[in-house]
Amino acid sequence: MKIEERTFIALDLGTSNILAYVGRQGIVYDEPSIMAYDNITNTLVALGQDAYELIGKTNENIRMEIPIKDGVITDLDAARDMLKHVFSKLKMLNEWKNSIILLACPSEVTELEREALKQVAYDMGAEIVIVEEEVKMAALGAGINIEIPKGNIVIDIGGGTTDIAIISAGDIIISRSIKVAGNAFNEEVKKYIRSEYNVTIGDKTAEEVKKELGSLAKYKGERTMSVFGRDIISGLPKEAIISSEEIRNVLVNAFSRITDLLIELMENTPPELAGDIITNGFMICGGGSKIRGIKEYFNGIFSVPCHLTANPLTGVIEGSKVWQKTINQRIDNDYYGKNAKSVKKGSQTSYL
Known part of the structure; x- marks a missing residue:
């Protein structure tokens, strides 16, 4: 099959968000990397932004799954399930057949973790899978x-x-x-508010505090913010007033x-x-x-x-679009076959 006849798909499988780009269509998906399952039926209840809205507000029969943690696929089945539901929702499952997939991953992902990433793409029907480091794609995107x-x-x-x-x-x-990174900063905000105010807050509240008050240098318009959580002593709802300076120190x-x-x-x-x-x-x-x-x-x-960078949230995808031209040239010149380890699986080929 000619290169131009194959669909090019780039995936930025982030801990916080998953972004999917499909050639000639643009970014088709950009939502949180989270899923909600019904424990009784083991069926998907919500995905992406809908699942994010459920955090901290579900009963014991609903479990939240984050298949990508710290840049690594920790649950291969959940990751595969996520991609299938995403592209099924977009009515694009057929786009994976004989496609060229570019997967962006953190710098120090192990070979085993790379194989797990590639396995997801294989299972979706991809023919050629290429793994590149996120930071390299981000540089191109910048x-x-x-x-x-x-x-x-x-x-x-x-x-x-x-x-x-x-x-x-x-x-x-x-x-x-x-x-x-972002999630670790949220955890530090949670720890600080718990230790200083005896108030336990959730992940979403910590994220909001970071966005509203967070800084690494003094800025005009610094202010305070009311934060609501649970008193760790009485167990009752409690309010804490947090300042920009406090979060800056954190x-x-x-x-x-x-x-x-x-x-x-x-x-x-x-x-x-x-x-x-x-x-x-x-x-x-x-x-x-x-x-x-x-x-x-x-x-x-x-x-x-x-x-x-001018595009902090989509930079990896923007870089992947730039790198597509290089990928096509290398496939034409059999670059990957000559200069990289090739892993074959039936008619599918993965390039490292």
Whole structure:
């Protein structure tokens, strides 16, 4: 089958959201990576945004499933079920037949985890499956020309992981990944409010507090916010008044782990690329780049220019669209067969 006759599908299987792009149609799905099942019948009750609205408000017969955690598929059956329901809902299941699939994954996903990712695509009917690192796709989506021999540091702060990479001459030179990102920030907010105010709040409330008050530097219009939860002593509903400064201190403490990882990566940077990094600075991508003051935070520590991507939530997909041209050229030139390990499964081929 000719390349142009195959459907190109790119998937950003995030911990917080799943995005699906179908060639010539655009992004067809962008919703939370969560599912709600009925424990009695084991049937799907809600998916995506509908399931997200049920968090913390269901009875004991409803269980919530998140098949992708910290950038890794933890439940293969649930992940397969999610994709089938997503594309069935969109009436696009046939698009998978003989398709070319690009899967974006975190930098330090193991070979076994990559195989699990590919297995999902195989089971959906894909013919060719290509796995690329999220941070590389995010760099392309941010408009970086990764083909030229100049070093760029990309910091991709997602929901489950933060990936940091130095990219030059078409590929990743060195990369690191840490499970400190959006969800971890929410957990830190929950811990702080519990310890300081004896109030337990849910994940959705913590996310709202982070979005409304979160910052890494002082900003105009700082304020307080009422948060409602359960008193851990009396068990009764209780209100807490939280300030922007409090949440800033929580986030700065959490970000210190990302900073440490960035320092480690820079210490291992080839000397020839150090000058490029000083000139080009950092490109910050992913949903975490929307936190107020993030440019000032990194600039204050490293004294280099910091740039924010224009499309933080869809950057990986935008990069995948750019990379499609390279994939087609490589398939035409039998690049993958000559230069990569090829895993065959019947008529299906996976390229690493």
